[in-house]
Amino acid sequence: MIWGDLIERGCKWLSRAMRVVVMTIALSLGTSVIEAYAEVSQPVFPSARGEQCVEPVDIMRRDHFEFLKHQRDKTVREGIRTPRHSLAGCIDCHADKDAQGRFVPVNAKGQFCQSCHVYAAVKIDCFSCHAARPSERVSQSP
Amino acid sequence: MDMKNSSPRRTFFTQASAGVALLALAPGVRLVDLALARAQDEPASAAQRWGLLVDVDRCVSGCDACVSACNTEHGLGDSERPQTDAQWIRKVDLVDHNTGRQLSLPLMCQHCEEPPCVDVCPTGASFRRADGIVLVDKHTCIGCRYCMMACPYKARSFIHEDLTGQKTHAPRGKGAVESCTLCVHRVDRDESPACVEACTDAGREALVFGDINDRNDPLATQLAETTTRELRADLKLNTAVRYRGL
Numbered sequence: 001m002i003w004g005d006l007i008e009r010g011c012k013w014l015s016r017a018m019r020v021v022v023m024t025i026a027l028s029l030g031t032s033v034i035e036a037y038a039e040v041s042q043p044v045f046p047s048a049r050g051e052q053c054v055e056p057v058d059i060m061r062r063d064h065f066e067f068l069k070h071q072r073d074k075t076v077r078e079g080i081r082t083p084r085h086s087l088a089g090c091i092d093c094h095a096d097k098d099a100q101g102r103f104v105p106v107n108a109k110g111q112f113c114q115s116c117h118v119y120a121a122v123k124i125d126c127f128s129c130h131a132a133r134p135s136e137r138v139s140q141s142p
Numbered sequence: 143m144d145m146k147n148s149s150p151r152r153t154f155f156t157q158a159s160a161g162v163a164l165l166a167l168a169p170g171v172r173l174v175d176l177a178l179a180r181a182q183d184e185p186a187s188a189a190q191r192w193g194l195l196v197d198v199d200r201c202v203s204g205c206d207a208c209v210s211a212c213n214t215e216h217g218l219g220d221s222e223r224p225q226t227d228a229q230w231i232r233k234v235d236l237v238d239h240n241t242g243r244q245l246s247l248p249l250m251c252q253h254c255e256e257p258p259c260v261d262v263c264p265t266g267a268s269f270r271r272a273d274g275i276v277l278v279d280k281h282t283c284i285g286c287r288y289c290m291m292a293c294p295y296k297a298r299s300f301i302h303e304d305l306t307g308q309k310t311h312a313p314r315g316k317g318a319v320e321s322c323t324l325c326v327h328r329v330d331r332d333e334s335p336a337c338v339e340a341c342t343d344a345g346r347e348a349l350v351f352g353d354i355n356d357r358n359d360p361l362a363t364q365l366a367e368t369t370t371r372e373l374r375a376d377l378k379l380n381t382a383v384r385y386r387g388l
């Protein structure tokens with residue numbers, strides 16, 4: 001019993017000590033952490049080409065993956081290649097060009113897909129297999 | 143439907159929103175939708191069964207026009223590790239030791255009607271499309287490679303390392319298995335596979351592509367009128383790739 005009490009008191013003391021240490025560190029870093037947090041702003045990305053998106057923007061923001069996934073199964077399994085909800089279609093409109101007029105991958109830093117996904121902390125897995133630039137056919141168009 | 147003379151086509155980004163699907167490139171600009179056998183929003187159908195005829199008498203040792211065309215079309219084989227590069231078509235040279243007769247032929251996925259790769263796949267990633275093309279849905283493939291073990295023709299490859307520079311029409315990546323797709327992206331726009339086109343361009347015409355089910359199709363006609371055979375016919379897989387002169 002005595003040992004039990006001692007251990008319990010020891011643990012409490014330790015946890016109090018830890019809290020003091022953490023508080024001290026937090027206080028010294030505090031202001032900068034809060035500042036950094038406040039600085040997280042809305043993602044900024046290049047504007048898309050084409051006149052308007054295939055769906056309203058607020059729906060696309062939330063549900064683009066639903067459209068992509070549905071289309072992916074239709075394309076792979078059934079050979080339906082309508083461009084409306086195809087990933088290639090997204091890239092054709094949303095890939096930006098650099099100063100030399102070359103397409104920049106949509107998953108490069110600051111680009112359309114990447115900037116939002118970094119903001120939302122969601123990893124994009126598409127581009128380990130899929131091309132992140134428009135196809136050669138589209139690249140040749142102005 | 144003319145498989146061999148279809149013109150190259152381009153998709154423009156603006157058309158996705160405009161609702162116009164595809165345009166042919168000048169000269170002879172036309173709306174492709176009018177010429178497509180199957181509308182873009184129509185699923186592949188069991189009315190067709192796409193197949194290939196390999197005329198072994200026309201194929202020559204040393205020619206790899208089909209293999210290179212396949213590699214270029216799908217972006218295969220440009221890594222610095224040729225040992226592990228994917229091979230969708232392999233050229234096989236054969237010698238009959240009794241007679242000394244030498245043969246050379248391309249070997250690829252035979253697009254079996256009863257595909258063992260599909261039977262063994264634990265995830266449903268390996269599948270047979272309604273029109274007979276056997277594919278891997280890489281979104282569901284877990285890279286277990288059961289299908290590679292099951293395929294009697296060693297037609298499949300596993301991707302061991304990260305890839306870059308994939309083509310838009312041929313997504314490929316580490317950890318998934320892949321094989322000849324019969325150029326499904328080209329078939330879906332009424333073109334023949336890249337290998338068939340390359341063989342014809344090389345002046346050999348050893349490959350004929352077409353619809354086995356369509357009695358008027360040049361492929362079906364040749365299958366009906368000449369003796370062809372399946373590789374490992376004893377397995378009763380009813381392959382869509384047939385060989386003549388073997």
Ligand code: SF4
Pocket residue numbers: 250251252253254257258259260276292293294295296297298321
């Ligand atoms: S040849 Fe091999 S990979 Fe192709 S369908 Fe038959 S078993 Fe599957």
Ligand code: SF4
Pocket residue numbers: 259262263264265266267268278282283284285286287288289290318319
């Ligand atoms: S490697 Fe992929 S396609 Fe092949 S059996 Fe395994 S899950 Fe299926």
